[in-house]
Amino acid sequence: MIDLPARLEPVLAGLGYELVMLERAGRGLLRIFIDKPGGVTIDDCVAVSNHLTHLFTVENIDYDRLEVSSPGLDRPLVKPQDYARFAGEQVTLKLRVPMDNRRRLSGQLLGLESDAVKLVVDGREMSVDLRNVDAARLKPMV
Structure with a gap:
């Protein structure tokens, strides 16, 4: 079976996008979250969706429905590089162990x-082992 994230990352990078996350949901739904500097527009999602539809047909990748979306204002931090890229931003971490x-x-x-996430919480600098982070998201400033 094909490693879909590994296959998509260079394709999306060639189009100027970053693969943030990929989800397979019930009934053949394939949900792909993309990002780029300056944010993602609906036109970006349409262009990527059209490109991937053709790619999946050629490479015989099984899916019934494809959704391409931006990660949203509360973007998840998935890769270690995300923690460097978004340094200075407000985040929320969900920990495995309190x-x-x-x-x-x-x-x-x-x-x-x-491998330690550094952040300032309530005026105090903290260090959290990356393996203890169950989920991390940007905290939108509204």
Whole structure:
């Protein structure tokens, strides 16, 4: 079976996009989240959807429905590079194992050092082992 994320990353990079996340849902739904500097428009999603539809046909990749979307304002931080890219932004981390009796931490992201997420929470610098991060998202400033 094909490693779909590994196949899509260079294709999307060639089009000027980053693969943020890929989900397979019930009934053959394939959901792909893309990003680019400056954000993603509906026209970007349409262009990527059309391109991938042709690619999937040629490469015989099984799916029934394809959704291409931006990751949204509360973009997930999925790859280690995301923590460096979004340093300075407000984030929310959901932890696997609580720290200071808290399973969720919100604060300013400082970056990633030696597999530890650095952030400032309530005025205090904290270090969280990346393996303890169950989910991380940007916190939209509205």
